[in-house]
Amino acid sequence: MTAINPVTDLSKDGDIAIVTLNSPPVNALSAAVRDGLAAGFRQAVADPQVKGIVRICEGRTFIAGADISEFGSQMKGTSLFDVQAAMEDSPKPVVAAIHGTALGGGLEVALCAHYRVAVPSARCGLPEVNLGLLPGAGGTQRLPRIVGVEKALEMVTSGQHVPARQCLEMGLVDELAPEGTLKQTAVAFTRRIVAENKPLRKVRENNAKVEAARDHPKIFENFRKAKARKFRGFQAPESNIRCIEAAVSLPFEEGLKTERKLFLELMTGPQSAAQRYAFFAERQANKIPDVPDDTATLPIRKVGVVGAGTMGGGIAMNFANAGVPVTIVEAAPDALDRGLGVVRRNYERSARGGRFTAEDVETRMGLLTGSLNLQDLADCDLVIEAVFEQMDVKKDVFRRLDGIVRQGAILASNTSYLDIDEIAGATGRLESVIGLHFFSPANVMRLLEIVRGAKTSKAVIATAMKLAKTIGKVGVLVGVGPGFVGNRMLAQRSREAQKLVLEGAMPWDVDRVLYDFGFPMGPFAMGDLAGLDIGWVRETSKGETLREVLCEMDRRGQKTGAGYYDYDENRNARPSPVTEKIIRDLRIRNGIDPRVISDAEILERTLYPMINEGANILDEKKAIRASDIDIVWINGYGWPVYRGGPMYYGDRIGLDKVLARMKAFQAQMGDDFKPSPLLERLAADGEKFLDAR
8 A cells, every 4th residue: 555645545456546534534625635645546557556445534434625724715725626527537447435424525526437326325415505615526417417407406406415325326436346345345346347348437427417407497497396395595596496497408518617706706705604513513512611522411312201291202202313312291191192192193203204114104203102100200210390480380390300310310401591590509419400492393403402410520510511412403502591591582672562562563574584584484474483472471461562462352373363473274374454453552551652664673683682692692601602692692582693693693793783772772672682791792892792702
């Protein structure tokens, strides 16, 4: 074996050269990798004894993509295009041997081999759209030529990782190798190609599938219509579609020019910058300064959930999906049966949608055990309380659990607002208590706010962060305080939304502005979806607020066919004259002379106080870093990822501008707009939230 450079080796198996890449952790296409690959191919081609070339990787994966850390900096070394040309133009057959993932630039490299072999566990994809980008090295031009236009459209706009067996069916892979035999199979396959004098197939020259699409011009129109809701606000999906259109309508080289032009537009634009920021911020959230990466974690072999309601059932599903047995405890048989029935229906709905099989439904349900006795949680490693959001109720549950669950096990509360330290005080194991705030629906939403109590041990924190990954969540560590991070900031938006309506706006005006900003829905539509009666008590309701009046009229949201909005039988919303009259009556009762409120004011009044509250949270050390706050809002509250999160958005606007507007609002409307000391300090120093430590 000959070392080409520190990350690439060249060896031979008889007359087959093997170019091996080993650049941990994911063999990303750094300058050293590109240099090594180009040099390896040059040497293999120049060797007269070599008849064919296998391109393979060491470690856990094939090339998993570009080296994102190089984005935005001046390129060094061999270009990716030169590496691709060295493969594609090789006079000797080149076979890419794929394991792990061939993603982004990795798949674009593999598409320049003449043939591809993969193990069944491998996956291929072009996920650049998730970074606000498109494949910039010929991916949008080669992919439709090999898998067809419709499959290519789906792959580049979804970023999906396609399993190897499916890749084989669509022609993206030519042969599957038994697990553990990739190198031997790839060498044998290459030797067979040589012996049979098979053609050096260049994907770029295979035009049959793109030419066939020219006879079906509505492919693109229909695709855009079908995906309009999903792609709303995002620039990258449309640019990806335009590139596939270019592959159909233009020669290969001209299509490449379109791809490059659109790639550079996205790369230098604000959306991709925000999405790349979010990509790194999500990974940064796992870094806890005082909890080292090597902190020992506790084994979680069995989980208990107290409460089989909407949240409890959804929480249990997360663990069953990960293969962890769960015991769900309820107080009454009918509540338990109802909760388990909802879980089964959720699983069966997913099976009907093709997410998994009917057999998988039974496997998951087999991991769930219902019980009416807390004693059945005695041997659990983790117990999560998901009962009514009332302090005395939760403390009673924890007091009882403390006398039942084995010592060393973790006791967690799914509270969305309450003081974890007070809850922990009901036990004799303060170090083992933590908050695990799941978001509804708990089996779908990605965010998990992990709430660290004053005495929570580092081992418990490390276990919770690891557990988030196990169940497919994005874990963010936060501190104790009313509403933690997400709901504390949401309260600011909710307050201003209600005030704006009394001052002159209508609920649908506020919702429209925030929807146009990129949220999936505004606060009033969200309230109708969740149910306006959450937390409302008829006996104490005084009819003083819009929400109270609506609830007293049994207008409680979508479930009753009316709330802030009126709903038809399909739950389609329309502005409600009833709500409008209630608002006008409330204005008269409160002596408010309504005024015209601009969209700009609605946006600033709803978002700037959130940004300001985020600054308070940082100043109080309730979040480790500004980017953690952004990840909470992107994954838990629908903040558009292409705007980077509220703190990133504040930095983009300019903290001096945010501060100026907060001061102006404070002068007009009082201390609801009192600027955060941190906002004032950073603005005075010309710094950003992302600089704050």
